[in-house]
Amino acid sequence: MATIRDVAQKAGVGVATVSRVLSENGYVKEETKQKVMEAIRELNYTPNEIARNLYYKRTGIVAVIIPQISHPFFAEFVDKLVVELLAHNYKAMICNTWSEESYELQYFDMLKRNMVDGIICATHSVTNEEYFNINRPIVALDHTFGRGIPCVSVDHKEGGRLAAMELIQAGCKNVLQFRGSSNVDSPASLRHDVFEKIIREHGLGYQEIITDMNDLSEATAEKIAYEFFEKYPDVDGIFGTDFTVMSAMKRAHELGIDIPGRLKVVGYDGTKISRLASPGLTTVCQPIDDLAKQSVNIMMDLINGKTIDSSDVHLSVSLHRDQSTAIN
Amino acid sequence: MATIRDVAQKAGVGVATVSRVLSENGYVKEETKQKVMEAIRELNYTPNEIARNLYYKRTGIVAVIIPQISHPFFAEFVDKLVVELLAHNYKAMICNTWSEESYELQYFDMLKRNMVDGIICATHSVTNEEYFNINRPIVALDHTFGRGIPCVSVDHKEGGRLAAMELIQAGCKNVLQFRGSSNVDSPASLRHDVFEKIIREHGLGYQEIITDMNDLSEATAEKIAYEFFEKYPDVDGIFGTDFTVMSAMKRAHELGIDIPGRLKVVGYDGTKISRLASPGLTTVCQPIDDLAKQSVNIMMDLINGKTIDSSDVHLSVSLHRDQSTAIN
Numbered sequence: 001m002a003t004i005r006d007v008a009q010k011a012g013v014g015v016a017t018v019s020r021v022l023s024e025n026g027y028v029k030e031e032t033k034q035k036v037m038e039a040i041r042e043l044n045y046t047p048n049e050i051a052r053n054l055y056y057k058r059t060g061i062v063a064v065i066i067p068q069i070s071h072p073f074f075a076e077f078v079d080k081l082v083v084e085l086l087a088h089n090y091k092a093m094i095c096n097t098w099s100e101e102s103y104e105l106q107y108f109d110m111l112k113r114n115m116v117d118g119i120i121c122a123t124h125s126v127t128n129e130e131y132f133n134i135n136r137p138i139v140a141l142d143h144t145f146g147r148g149i150p151c152v153s154v155d156h157k158e159g160g161r162l163a164a165m166e167l168i169q170a171g172c173k174n175v176l177q178f179r180g181s182s183n184v185d186s187p188a189s190l191r192h193d194v195f196e197k198i199i200r201e202h203g204l205g206y207q208e209i210i211t212d213m214n215d216l217s218e219a220t221a222e223k224i225a226y227e228f229f230e231k232y233p234d235v236d237g238i239f240g241t242d243f244t245v246m247s248a249m250k251r252a253h254e255l256g257i258d259i260p261g262r263l264k265v266v267g268y269d270g271t272k273i274s275r276l277a278s279p280g281l282t283t284v285c286q287p288i289d290d291l292a293k294q295s296v297n298i299m300m301d302l303i304n305g306k307t308i309d310s311s312d313v314h315l316s317v318s319l320h321r322d323q324s325t326a327i328n
Numbered sequence: 329m330a331t332i333r334d335v336a337q338k339a340g341v342g343v344a345t346v347s348r349v350l351s352e353n354g355y356v357k358e359e360t361k362q363k364v365m366e367a368i369r370e371l372n373y374t375p376n377e378i379a380r381n382l383y384y385k386r387t388g389i390v391a392v393i394i395p396q397i398s399h400p401f402f403a404e405f406v407d408k409l410v411v412e413l414l415a416h417n418y419k420a421m422i423c424n425t426w427s428e429e430s431y432e433l434q435y436f437d438m439l440k441r442n443m444v445d446g447i448i449c450a451t452h453s454v455t456n457e458e459y460f461n462i463n464r465p466i467v468a469l470d471h472t473f474g475r476g477i478p479c480v481s482v483d484h485k486e487g488g489r490l491a492a493m494e495l496i497q498a499g500c501k502n503v504l505q506f507r508g509s510s511n512v513d514s515p516a517s518l519r520h521d522v523f524e525k526i527i528r529e530h531g532l533g534y535q536e537i538i539t540d541m542n543d544l545s546e547a548t549a550e551k552i553a554y555e556f557f558e559k560y561p562d563v564d565g566i567f568g569t570d571f572t573v574m575s576a577m578k579r580a581h582e583l584g585i586d587i588p589g590r591l592k593v594v595g596y597d598g599t600k601i602s603r604l605a606s607p608g609l610t611t612v613c614q615p616i617d618d619l620a621k622q623s624v625n626i627m628m629d630l631i632n633g634k635t636i637d638s639s640d641v642h643l644s645v646s647l648h649r650d651q652s653t654a655i656n
Contacts (some may be wrong), residue, residue: 006468014504015444060443063419068407069397069406069410070400070403070404070406070407070600071405072398072403072601074400075397075398075400075403077396077399078397078422079396079397079424082422082423082424083424083426083431086431086434086435089434091418091423091438091443092408092417092421092422093389093421093422094410094422095410095419096407096410096411098411103414104366105413106414106417107414109579110419115388115419156601173495192497201419218600218603222603247604248602249604249606250604250605250606250608253606253607254606272398272546273400273601273604275546275550275578276546276575276578276601276605276607277569277578277604278577278578278581278582279581280578282584287435296430304452
């Protein structure tokens with residue numbers, strides 16, 4: 001493989017000149033530049049990206065830390081994130097923690113070693129201190145770090161309100177919320193508070209099942225669905241993430257419980273899989289593509305040393321109304 | 329931040345000695361080594377990983393090229409792949425092509441520039457020549473490149489056989505297959521041939537709808553489901569990927585078509601979302617975790633210069649029998 005020295009020799013110039021041409025940095029006569037470019041073409045020379053990155057003290061890589069790629073919400077978020085990063089000529093290194101501490105520690109070890117230019121974090125398990133120790137730009141999804149670290153999220157309060165009002169309007173008397181809990185401060189929790197508040201204010205019965213925001217396995221979702229129908233036979237409306245309520249819908253089908261006749265259902269997230277539900281699932285949709293896009297935009301500003309106007313971004317949610325709440 | 333020079337100065341040795349200690353390469357007196365290690369601890373020195381990788385001519389990164397992360401099969405494959413790579417101290421760079429040529433070209437540009445130590449490829453759109461031009465170890469999922477590039481896949485012939493026999497045993501008379509087509513040679517196509525052959529041999533009616541293996545959007549799956557029920561009202565059994573047949577099941581629910589009473593359904597993949605289907609979906613399960621594990625094992629062998637015994641790996645499939653075929 002041709003080296004920069006071969007190019008320099010062929011073009012009859014010094015290595016430094018070739019370097020200036022490659023980096024488009026510093027003055028080089030047009031005639032000399034043409035000679036260098038011709039030598040590059042003739043030798044099929046490709047600059048070594050590792051070496052260039054070392055020189056520029058950048059890696060061209062952004063780490064994306066998420067609990068699990070195969071959860072529908074994170075799958076769609078990362079799908080779009082990778083494409084948005086590519087548009088800025090950045091590549092995505094995916095770090096899925098599976099909520100395993102040992103995995104996280106390995107990633108942190110890497111992050112401390114200059115492997116990435118920035119971190120987009122969407123986990124809810126690691127302590128903030130671990131992140132503060134990494135001297136890189138950070139953008140958080142649904143995670144309030146404080147200390148000026150920008151947090152991108154939707155208006156979860158409005159999400160909780162939309163869900164509560166939908167079940168009230170559907171005529172429910174006794175509703176249950178699947179409430180995700182986590183170790184960290186997340187704006188996503190606000191929807192639960194608002195939902196509970198509105199349901200209680202309207203005089204409906206209110207129950208909840210606490211779920212672990214970091215445990216996203218389908219086995220857990222099935223277990224929760226079983227538990228729900230055993231413990232709460234009188235509930236006539238439920239609210240939870242698409243994945244959780246779709247598990248409940250499957251269980252309802254097995255038990256012969258009619259949806260929406262006996263049980264109304266409202267999901268959260270608006271992932272693609274929610275479109276597969278039968279009957280059609282009413283769900284609060286997060287603009288997942290926009291969340292990814294905004295996260296990348298802010299990351300690029302941080303990497304390029306721009307001042308961020310506001311540290312937090314709240315995007316709008318919308319209600320997709322379908323058969324599971326039977327309102328027309 | 330402390331540099332290697334600071335460490336050398338504090339330990340009272342040369343930079344080369346510190347480098348030898350760090351790389352565990354070359355002789356260093358035990359006493360000197362202790363001094364260096366103490367200086368590293370005291371100064372909280374972290375070697376720059378980019379520089380180290382340049383020195384060792386490795387990046388510690390494997391590129392994973394897939395059509396779309398948010399498709400359930402690829403989501404689960406990548407989820408496990410990332411964890412398996414981490415176990416070998418490798419990180420995953422995710423390249424989702426969305427079947428966009430411009431994205432692919434950007435990735436190929438990167439791959440040619442020494443950014444990764446190997447490539448795990450699971451797309452079915454790019455021409456083989458592009459890959460042959462990259463001088464890196466390649467492991468392919470469901471893609472027969474030839475030229476000794478290992479291909480990891482399941483025994484798709486057996487998958488097609490299991491699906492056909494299930495619909496025959498369920499009493500179907502007229503079945504339809506959603507047949508995925510692609511531009512490249514893939515062992516995944518074998519299931520379609522075997523399925524058709526067995527169905528015809530048993531004297532059942534056979535129809536097919538051709539789908540694009542690279543178009544994985546839910547909108548397309550919905551469109552196909554609509555088309556199916558309009559054009560083939562007499563079909564009483566269908567076979568396709570989990571995602572495709574679940575779209576058809578949703579449409580059947582809207583049309584009041586009973587499953588399994590009037591239509592029997594067999595899926596393919598055995599993804600987590602198939603567990604959300606109502607009624608329960610009979611599906612041919614690929615061992616997705618094992619596919620990821622084998623892909624990584626072979627990649628590690630290639631990176632470490634080991635000889636690969638057999639270039640192709642075929643893992644077993646299994647049938648998960650559920651309500652959608654009503655066989656007990």
